[in-house]
Amino acid sequence: MARLLHRLGRACAGRPRAVVLTWLLLLALGVTGFLTLGGTLSSQVSIPGTPTARVADQLAAEFPDASGGSGTVVFHATEGALTDAQRAEITALLARVGALDGVRGTVDPFATTAQRDQQAAQLAAGQEQVDAARAQLEAGQQQLDAGREQLEALPAAAQQTAAVQAQLAALQEQQTRLDAGRAELQAQAAPLDAGQTLLRAAEGVRQVSTDGRTALGVVQFDEPVQEVPVEVKEAVAEELQGATVAGVEVELSNELVQTTPEVFGPGEALGLLVAAVTLVVVLRTLVGAVVPLASALVGVGVGVTVALSLSGVVDMLSITPVLGVMLGLAVGIDYSLFIINRHRRQLTDGMPLPDSIALATGTSGNAVVFAGLTVVIALSALNVTGIGFLGLMGTVGAFCVLVAVVMAVTFTPAVLALLGVRVLNRHEKGRREERSGPEPELRAEPVPTPAPMRTARAVLTLVVGVAVLATIAVPALSMRLGLPDGSAEATDTTQYQAFELTARAFGAGANGPLLVVAEVGRPLGEAERLPEQAGVVERLAAVPDVVAVAPVGVSTDGRLLAFQVLPRGGPTSESTEQLVRDLRDLTPLATPTGTATVGVAGSASGNIDVSEQLADALPGYLALVVGLSVLILVLVFRSVLVPLTATLGFVLSLFATFGAITAVFQWGWLGAVFGISTPGPVLSFLPTIVIGILFGLAMDYQLFLVSGMREAYAHGAPARAAVTAGLRAGRRVVVAAAIIMVSVFAGFIASDSVIIRSVGFGLAFGVLVDAFVVRLLLIPAVMHLLGRAAWWLPAPLTRILPDVDVEGASLERDLATAPAGAGPGDPEHARHVRHRARHRQD
Missing domain, CATH: 1.20.1640.10 (Multidrug efflux transporter AcrB transmembrane domain)
Structure with missing residues (x-):
């Protein structure tokens, strides 16, 4: 090569x-x-085949009108409740947005709230009628009972008379009619009871806050969110933010912002x-x-x-x-x-x-x-x-x-x-x-061999360095993986403002509602669907940390029931993560008609699935990278212990990097310095990315430093002196390269995206620790303590492994010893190479 x-x-x-x-x-x-x-x-980060993706596919197939993506727009009155004039302007604005290309429609929060209030009024009126009818039936029953008691109190002989028997028969006929009326009333009351159950469970799902100051509009797209063209989102954002509603703030959720x-x-x-x-x-x-x-x-x-x-x-x-x-x-x-x-x-x-x-x-x-x-x-x-x-x-x-x-x-x-x-x-x-x-004139002037470091210094460097890295790595024990939500954005962005306004007015869970589907064993008839929904809602509402449950719809064949579940915590909270697991554990769910299989979807559920799958893949990938590290370094350095120490150093720097990432982005340490407005889980794919990149860069610095040590040792320097010689030869350029790499990565910490900030921080800190602590301090100390043993290689491997000349030393030797004119270029090439070799230490 x-x-x-x-x-x-x-x-x-x-x-x-x-x-x-x-x-x-x-x-x-x-x-x-x-x-x-x-x-x-x-x-949008998604992985096909996850439980959330399967439920989303079910919803898309059974509810095609709701298969497109959607985003929330928050309207917040700066003073007092939203006035009638402001509400009218908001309604007109949403209507204009709904007419844009690529937009399927919008949901007017005031119209939805009015419909809900109307339904509640209808249910209340219906309940009053049922109660009145029930009271009439009870009054009629009391009259019948009183008449029957009077007739039964007559002497036995009088009861056998035709007149009394006729009265008894009439009373029995009235009783039959009352029983039929009661049964009919019960049939009429069942849907009302189910409706009341659904209404009570959905009380917490609102689009207008209880104080009337904040309203949530919804923009529905023709395509899923990740497939919506940039032009469509930009047009929606321009229409919403360009409109001026006096006294009203208009903020957009993540899904509406490109x-x-x-x-x-x-x-x-x-x-x-x-x-x-x-x-x-x-x-x-x-x-x-x-x-x-x-x-x-x-x-x-x-x-x-x-x-x-x-x-x-x-x-x-x-x-x-x-x-x-x-x-x-x-x-x-x-x-x-x-x-x-x-x-x-x-x-x-x-x-x-x-x-x-x-x-x-x-x-x-x-x-x-x-x-x-x-x-x-x-x-x-x-x-x-x-x-x-x-x-x-x-x-x-x-x-x-x-x-x-x-x-x-x-x-x-x-x-x-x-x-x-x-x-x-x-x-x-x-x-x-x-x-x-x-x-x-060339004279035999031996290159002076540098003095090795003191053994006591090597031991102290190793102990202190490992202790420091282990301490920094401690926060990694509590690392949680997730995907950022609106709270992770910069505080001056519309996404952050929308998230905070929604959380204050409707609760943290309103920023990440869950979609729950219940698949029953057989198609349901029209009369069975409402009681079935009510039965499922009662069981879902009983799960801890569920604030409210609202029905979304029933599939055409009556086998799939969809619900919106409002969690108590936000999309990235631990309570919401546990709630998703609890809901999935409800399968098989007992229902009025049998049992149902429960599935969960939504942004919070999707984030959890993505994070879990990435966490499951992380150990295998780490093992693969560590295995590659050992094999590559054994091949390069023809040693067993050098690759092991290099790999252990990589693992130390890696976990120290994980600890720093957790402390800053999950715990919020120095959050103001790194632009962390709200601490949250660590970006789900960040550990895997850091492993891959940091491994490659760590091996780069290992090659440039330790290959110099190996070259000095191969040229006859004592093992410990070769460590110092190699370190001096490569230290300057490695320090410069590390500073350059850290500065380039650190430049991305100022990005307006929390994903880029976390990646930039992780890579900058990882290179900083690996280059300046592991490669320039710990590895030389370990190499000094190992001495000649560092270069030990079993005899069988000596015969099998090829001699990989990483720095091209064999090429340099061939050119330096070639007779004049025999080199690959100028006839005086060999002379100049000898010059360079002589003055290399200058």
């Missing part, structure tokens, strides 16, 4: 303009594909600025610092636009391209930096420009390819979870990383060829001129 990359670097340096133009053409094609083929990004996050904003720009400053400090030249930035930006442009071009044919979450931008920028800058750093050292040592570019591409470029492939493998492995949207996120992220790798080994050499020695500062150019003259 190193020799192939050596030739590739020389070829790109030989035709730099063609290479740069090719990448710019690919960027133009990507942008064109996105503009012509790109589709709508979704903000929440596609911005890919690049002020926070991201600040992170990129920090990365640029770091590059200038490390490279000590402004021209050289521009190269990694240009490489990363072009690579991100190609990778993300190509991925977005597929959004028209696959369902893609809005976070997916943002993740591609995060990774593309971070690894794109780092990978290009590694090659440039090597190239600049070689140029300073007097190596000819084409040879330096080729050798840097063949050595550092080889390490970049290997490091990038570890990230690509980890992200691609997300597809084994069986969760579609997560696999697509991993695939897009892997593609963007792959583009960054190819950019580093093609675009970077081409730009370096165009810049020539301008990538060096004035001092480095002077040193290059000094070393580019006739070859000086």
